[in-house]
Structures are given as structure tokens and as C-alpha cells.
Amino acid sequence: MTRRPRVVVVDDHAGFRATARRLLEADGFHVVGEAADGPDGVAAARALRPDLLLVDVGLPTGDGFAVATDVADGTPADRRPQIVMITSRDPGAYAERVRTSPALGLIPKDELGGPRLRSLMAGTVARRDR
Numbered sequence: 001m002t003r004r005p006r007v008v009v010v011d012d013h014a015g016f017r018a019t020a021r022r023l024l025e026a027d028g029f030h031v032v033g034e035a036a037d038g039p040d041g042v043a044a045a046r047a048l049r050p051d052l053l054l055v056d057v058g059l060p061t062g063d064g065f066a067v068a069t070d071v072a073d074g075t076p077a078d079r080r081p082q083i084v085m086i087t088s089r090d091p092g093a094y095a096e097r098v099r100t101s102p103a104l105g106l107i108p109k110d111e112l113g114g115p116r117l118r119s120l121m122a123g124t125v126a127r128r129d130r
Helices: 014-026 038-048 066-074 091-099 112-120
Strands: 005-008 030-035 050-058 084-086 105-108
Touching: 005 014, 005 038, 005 091, 014 030, 014 091, 014 112, 030 038, 038 050, 038 066, 050 066, 050 112, 084 112, 091 105, 105 112
Parallel strands: 005 030, 005 050, 050 084, 084 105
Antiparallel strands: none
């Protein structure tokens, strides 16, 4: 049996976190934790050691890109999760920030799903989506 990727979801909306959990679990991921803000997201990533950290761009305390940077910079390479940003806003507005961040890419929340995440994790998504 293939190991399911372990995920932590960082988003300030409890309803979205619940929806993301259901969607990802149905697509073969294992959501091991959730956080509602930046500091808790960084702490969850360090404590739970997920394979994937899914981070909302806009968080009430700690911008999502700062969370991605803190996790990437503060985690040894052999334990560093892959990071994917999510947003409900126009993803084009964040293209440069995504490109210069440690994130693999950005997915609009309404397009979130296992196949898209797996493509990003495998590096098979076109550059325009990153």
C-alpha cells in the first residue's frame, strides 16, 4: 500500500479547513493538522512534520508567504515539507511572490484537489501555475 502524503492546512477560516480536509482525505491525502494563523501554522509544521504544508496567502497574524519562509528556513532539509500556497483572490496578483518564495506554487481555493496538488508536488505543473 502506498503511503498517503501527510498534510497540514493553514487557513483562518474553519469552514474552509473542514472542506479542504474532506476533499484531501477523499483524494488520498492524510490531513494530520490544521492551524488558523501564521504562528500556529509554523508550530504545526515543525511539530507534525507533514509532507505538504498548504498555506493561505492571507492570514490574520503572519502573511502566508512569511509562514512559508519561516518553515523553509527553520526546518532541516531532510524534514522540510513541500509548501503550496492557496488563495480565494486573483492568483495572478501573487505570481512574483510565489516565484521568489519557497512555495512550489499557488492554487486557487476553488481549484484545490488531489490531482493538482500531486502535479505540483511532482513538479509537473506548467510554470504559469507556479
